[in-house]
Amino acid sequence: MGAARKFATKIVRGVEVRDDPAREPCFTVVQLHHDVPDSGAIGEEARRQRIHRDYNQEVQTLEIAAICLTDFPDAPWELRMEFARQCWDEARHAGIMYRRLLALGGWKGMYPIANLDWSVVGMLDSLAARLAVQNRTFEAGSLDMGAMSLPGFREQGLEHEAELSDAVDADEIHHVRFANKWLKRLTDEQPRAVLEIASAMAWLRKVIAATELDYLKDIPTSDHARQLAGFSEAEVAEVVRMHQTAIARATAAGRSGDE
Amino acid sequence: MLTVKERGQFVATLRYVHVSLMETLAAWVPTTPEMEVKLLFGEHIWDMAQHADNLGKRTFELRMPLQKSMRPADGYVDLLAAVAAIEPTAQRLAAMYDVLLPALVERQRQYVEQTDKLVDAPTVRILERFFADAARMIDGAQALRGELPELRLTAGQWATALRTREAGLDLIAAEAPAVSVALGA
Numbered sequence: 001m002g003a004a005r006k007f008a009t010k011i012v013r014g015v016e017v018r019d020d021p022a023r024e025p026c027f028t029v030v031q032l033h034h035d036v037p038d039s040g041a042i043g044e045e046a047r048r049q050r051i052h053r054d055y056n057q058e059v060q061t062l063e064i065a066a067i068c069l070t071d072f073p074d075a076p077w078e079l080r081m082e083f084a085r086q087c088w089d090e091a092r093h094a095g096i097m098y099r100r101l102l103a104l105g106g107w108k109g110m111y112p113i114a115n116l117d118w119s120v121v122g123m124l125d126s127l128a129a130r131l132a133v134q135n136r137t138f139e140a141g142s143l144d145m146g147a148m149s150l151p152g153f154r155e156q157g158l159e160h161e162a163e164l165s166d167a168v169d170a171d172e173i174h175h176v177r178f179a180n181k182w183l184k185r186l187t188d189e190q191p192r193a194v195l196e197i198a199s200a201m202a203w204l205r206k207v208i209a210a211t212e213l214d215y216l217k218d219i220p221t222s223d224h225a226r227q228l229a230g231f232s233e234a235e236v237a238e239v240v241r242m243h244q245t246a247i248a249r250a251t252a253a254g255r256s257g258d259e
Numbered sequence: 260m261l262t263v264k265e266r267g268q269f270v271a272t273l274r275y276v277h278v279s280l281m282e283t284l285a286a287w288v289p290t291t292p293e294m295e296v297k298l299l300f301g302e303h304i305w306d307m308a309q310h311a312d313n314l315g316k317r318t319f320e321l322r323m324p325l326q327k328s329m330r331p332a333d334g335y336v337d338l339l340a341a342v343a344a345i346e347p348t349a350q351r352l353a354a355m356y357d358v359l360l361p362a363l364v365e366r367q368r369q370y371v372e373q374t375d376k377l378v379d380a381p382t383v384r385i386l387e388r389f390f391a392d393a394a395r396m397i398d399g400a401q402a403l404r405g406e407l408p409e410l411r412l413t414a415g416q417w418a419t420a421l422r423t424r425e426a427g428l429d430l431i432a433a434e435a436p437a438v439s440v441a442l443g444a
Contacts, residue, residue, distance in 0.1 A: 021289035059294060062301045066288035069304070073282065077315070077326050084281060084308030087288070091301030094294070108294060118289075 007122070013210040018122035021063045026109030027056075032211055037111050042156065048106040055097035056113040057142075062090035064121050064134050072127045079127075082178045089171045096164055120207050128186045128193035129200030135179030137204070139172055146172070260375050267321035269370055270382060271329035272431055274314040276339070276363065278328060281307035283343040284355070291348050296410065299403055306392050313385045320381060332429040342421075353412045356400035358421045360393050366430055 008019035012031045020029055030036060036053055039046040065086040068075075101107070121134045146169040153162035186193045261269075284300040284307065291297055315326030330336060342354045367386045376383050404410045412418055 022292040024292045024294065055294075059297060062297060063289040066285040066301070066304065069285040070282055077312070081308055081312060084285075084305050087285065087301040088305035091298040094301075095298050098294070 009123070010119070012116070012119070015207050015210045016123070017116070017119035017207070019119070020115045021060070021118055023113070023115075024108065028109070028112040030112045030114050031116070033114050033116060035112060036114050044104065047158075047161075048101065048104050049111055051097050051101045051104065052106055052111045053113070055094055055101055056115070057117070058090050058094035058097055060115055060118045061134075061139070062087055062094060063118055064130070065090060067122060068127060068130055071125075075127055079178075079182050082182070086175050089175070093168050093171070096168065100161070100164065116211060120204065123203075124200050126193065126196035126200070128183060128190075129196045131179040131183050131186075132197045133200050133204055135175050136183065137201075139179075140176045143169060143172055143176060260378065261373065263321055266374065266379055266382060267318055267323045267327075268329055268431060270314050270321060270385075271318045271323055271327045272331050273363075273367070274311050274318065274326070275328040275330055276335075276430075277307050277311035277314060279339045279343075280355070280359065281311060283339070286343060287351055290346070291351065293348055293407070293410065295403055295407060296348055296352070299399055302399070303396050306396060310385070310389050310392070313388070317382055317385055330432055332432045334428040335430050338425060338428060349410050349412045350417065352400055352404065352410055353418045354421055356397050357412075357418050358425055360397055362422070362425045364390055364393050 009016050010019045011017075023029055037049050038053070039049055065083045068083045069080055069087075072080075098108070101110075117134070117138055121130055121138075124130045124133060146165055150162050150165060153159070153165060183193075183197070187197070281304055284304045288297050288300050288304075291300065312326075315328075318327040319325040331339075342359060345351050345354055367389060371383055371386055374383065
């Protein structure tokens with residue numbers, strides 16, 4: 001995604017991505033999401049796995065927001081303030097997850113972790129592209145995931161986890177909302193930003209195809225959360241349409257595989 | 260009494276320092292292995308940004324552009340760069356929380372002592388809020404090192420040397436009219 005790099009990279013399934021951020025030796029870092037253990041939705045072990053995964057996910061998001069401050073020192077100050085605030089939010093979220101992990105008898109490094117979001121977003125050399133991929137795609141996807149998981153927590157009697165998840169989502173909505181606001185502003189002011197975003201999204205599709213990053217593919221779109229986050233009704237409808245197309249394709253592929 | 264121009268220069272220079280420290284903490288987040296330290300830095304990035312923002316609003320009130328930063332004296336800029344380049348976590352913590360933040364508080368206290376507290380009350384309020392936040396930040400780092408002793412600096416003279424270096428530097432750039440000898444040191 002650019003010629004000269006100031007950082008180390010690595011190759012994952014044939015795609016060059018940014019090398020992992022620093023982690024303590026207690027962690028085993030794997031390259032793909034499907035190598036991170038996931039026992040499903042029910043049971044103590046599954047809860048620890050999910051929270052351990054979310055803990056590292058929040059730290060990655062903090063790290064991504066932090067490098068948006070360091071890599072783009074000439075960005076508008078109001079936008080830098082948004083990233084600075086996001087750093088605090090993600091640090092709090094990670095702290096919440098860690099506290100919950102300890103309460104469930106878990107510990108740092110209990111399971112392998114993957115830092116693919118960091119590795120993907122960290123390669124993008126335009127701020128508009130990072131907003132589009134990280135905030136508007138990955139974090140908007142996590143809003144959908146949050147909306148889907150809340151009823152499940154409540155059905156299992158995990159009221160505390162439901163409240164924590166809801167509180168985290170309330171913060172995340174703003175992270176998507178400010179991205180939507182600034183993407184509109186950046187593309188209005190700099191038409192080139194549109195090309196940067198299109199290029200980044202095309203590259204993201206390539207990475208997804210290579211690394212099976214599409215862990216959000218089974219998550220239904222949360223219209224309410226997305227509208228709160230500043231997506232227009234037309235944009236939400238487009239995401240729903242894309243989601244349904246993806247399901248249809250996956251189903252068709254499954255059928256042809258069965259034959 | 261400090262002139263409007265002198266007060267503006269001090270505030271704009273402080274803004275530069277706060278933005279620089281925000282960026283240093285941000286650069287350290289992905290390059291520091293310890294998760295607890297990343298979270299501490301993440302919280303304090305926001306503290307530094309808020310103070311930079313408050314100072315930047317004050318520069319406008321002092322007949323400067325909104326969010327104006329002024330480059331400090333060369334020696335101080337070199338110090339900020341040297342701190343940003345530190346790699347071991349224990350030294351990062353010591354440099355930020357045992358040296359730079361306490362020294363910044365001390366320079367700002369000297370300013371508060373010299374400025375007219377009625378004429379310059381908006382600046383004084385901003386600085387007093389920083390005193391409270393800096394104390395919380397320093398306490399947070401101290402508490403973390405209490406929980407995780409491996410994050411403590413083993414060679415105390417390293418921090419002492421950095422403290423001595425900081426204390427010997429001017430903050431305000433020479434080309435700007437000096438606010439006072441005491442503030443510059």
